[in-house]
Amino acid sequence: MPMADVGVGVGWRSEIAGVLADLPGLRFTEVVAESLAGEPPALLGALADRGVTVIPHGTRLSLGGAEPVQPARLAHLANAARSLSAPLVSEHVAFVRGGGVEAGHLLPVPRTRAALAVLVENVRAAQAELPVPLALEPIAALFDWPDDEYDEAGFLTELLSRTDALLLLDVANVYANARNRGQDPVALLDRLPLERVAYVHVAGGSVRDGRYHDTHTDPTPPEVFELVAALCERRRPPALMLERDGRYPPADELRAELDALADAAGYPRVTT
């Protein structure tokens, strides 16, 4: 694994950069690759300088898209990894555009053999250009395609075994998908190749229109922390991080949420 026994962290965003700078035990964070242009922002560079691992996280490669991955986007992600001396990068099992139109969000790919073949080709093309290992993150989806041939665990297992990619497991997405499909999230964990988990995302959400939405703008619900604990009982991931993408809470609330994550995972708190 590129990272071993690193503990808990939180995703770097400029709005909460001051909170992150104030976490004495922080050993890793993640930055949205598309937000980087040229030199990293000063506060992020300062974290990297003090030895905090920074993982570039792509959101718009569209690995699950019908088109080959755009070389400029791939080069940008590769450059981000080099400039931050990152031990790995991550992207999603998703597509974000179709017919030349941007969706503005991560959309699920059909879980068919044909779509899997395209995804595998795109992932391999990305791996060939990246200087470090790639971890793939399954998304939270509000709908499924009508012609799925695999279930989620079967599809992911096949994808990872064909590409040798690592898994960025988003526990909140596991929770959201299981809840919205009326399934047991722990049963899904038990079918995933947990030995391939490079790190974990945890985030909050809210219920609207009768579905659980993985918003990243709400506090992490207790059910997601319980799922983190269930995951760590089975196999504790090397690193887990909170994601927040808007409606940023006061520093104390964010620190308390980070402590709750550390406690659920059995890692030391990073706030003191």
Added chain:
Amino acid sequence: MSPTDPGGGTDPRTAAGDAPADAGRAELAVRQAELVASLVAGAPVPDGFDPDDLAVARRALLRKRAGEVRHGWPLLASSYGADWPETFAAWAAGRPPAGALRDGWDLARQLAAAGTLPERAAAELAGREALARYDGRSAPRPRRLPAARRVGRTVAVAAFGRVRLLSR
């Protein structure tokens, strides 16, 4: 779980599991374009999808966009207070996202043309118009020469990347 037979139209090389996927790409491209058009451009629900699920997804995408535009256009969004998500969604439904900067710009221009843009938001728009040239179709580009633009009662004067607002 083993996959079931996907039926006709599948490239046999693809069905073999681990080979070039050209035919698969062509069909996937069509289906992904149909789905994106349905989610963000007002096209009908593609065959087989659950219309309720897609309606929920469509609303979620609009809420997310409204949040992003609020971030980029704080005075525009705050002028509408708690009504911002609905105000934005009513305008954005059926319009593909152009990114938060352009989405907010397009909406503010439309409201200004209709004479309904609140004054604080007009000042925000005037500042942006003075600082950058935006053709409504591609990414705004910073102006190289000093410029002045008026929106509502505000005149914005920009030079060398800085802007001053003068209220009339």
